[in-house]
Amino acid sequence: MKLVSWNVNGLRACINKGFQGFFSLLDADVFSIQETKLQQGQIELDLPGYHQYWNYAEKKGYSGTAVFTRVEPLSVRYGLGIEEHDHEGRVITLEFEQFYLVNVYTPNSKRELTRLDYRMQWEDDLRAYLMELDRTKPVVYCGDLNVAHQEIDLKNAKSNVGNSGFTNEEREKMTLLLESGFADSFRLLYPERTGAYSWWSYMFNARANNAGWRIDYFIVSDRLAPAVAESTIFPEVTGSDHCPVGLTLNLEQIP
Template sequence: MKFISWNVNGFRALQRKMDVGEWLKETGADAFCIQETKLQKDQVDFQSTEYLQYWNDAEKKGYSGTAIFTKKEPIDVTYGIGIEEHDHEGRVITLEYENYYLMTVYTPNSKRDLKRLGYRIQWGEAFTNYINRLDAKKPVVFCGDLNVAHQAIDLKNPKTNVKNAGFTVEERNDFSKLLDSGFTDSFRYLYPDREGAYSWWSYMGNARARNVGWRIDYFVISNRLSHRVKEAKILADVTGSDHCPVEIDLSL
């Protein structure tokens, strides 16, 4: 199975830059998980005979939001994580299949002045509890913009970003706890020492051309699926957002 994840930074904006349907067809992806759709359902204009569509919009217009396009119809679909205070921003969709769960996730950003760091950590704890409940039933594959560079190798300038959103000790520890609870970062599983592998670049300072970036987009899987990972890719050549797509090829 080939799954692709992409923070598109506005689905309608992406559609103005590329033929999303044609690109998706060319990838051959079994499922396409997106984050930061920035729209409401009545604003969606995307037709596909190959893919079923599931959208979870934020209540606040033009903000956050997730979606999954999938070739295979799920047994069940869940929007959010079942906690009222965390389910207003359209951040999670879970598709249940016979042998696994597939999820798209858009983790809250702590913001430049870290004003949302406390909420971000609360959300992270709640999300970890949620995926552990699922994992007790069947393996989990979740992907998306997790808004954290886990290790120093995951961003160009770690020393100058230690107290910045996405690389604080609190956020990194939160992700470590998630992994320690029974999950694997698929890219680092295959490529533990690969440097310069980034999925997000600032629009400022010609950062993408200079590859001054962060790896904050992931495919994370239940540990018992790790031996089934055939490939994990960062599709850095695909433009259209300040993020690039990431991909996993799994034997499921």
């Protein structure tokens, strides 16, 4: 089973930059997107063979997530069920026969870290949510998680220490999640690979110079690790300041 996740940084803009061509090329069974920046009724996507699920932010032109899946889920839920967190369209959970898929657009701590305290609460509540799901069946947690976990996950680590997405606090929350029964699928397969990034600033020719950050992930329950056949980054796919990331699961290996 092939899964793809992509922060499209505005779906309408991304469509004008070739989204549907990339969508067809990647040929995923489940395709999750973040930062759609849409309200209900603003777009109609023709994706034959796919079920579509959308979660919109109340604020116009902001945040938002969607999942397109060939396999009809057993159930779908939107948000975390926590009032504080459920106004920005950041979470969609699909239940499949063998696992849960949780598509997330993690809040950015912002410049000057004005939203770091909220981000810390978000991380704790999301981790509790994922752990609760994991008690029922394994979890695949994907999306733009807005953190580079290790120094290996960004080009210029030393100069970015303490900046949004590379604070000790954000990195420690990722460590805590991984210590709670989850694994970073990319690092499972490629623990020491460098230069593997999924986001580049639009400034300073960052993408051309591959001066990027790896902040888009597929995180899996530990017991799904034997089923991880491939974890991929697609830097050649343009259309956004992020590129898609992928996960291939061997369903026969899921306990």
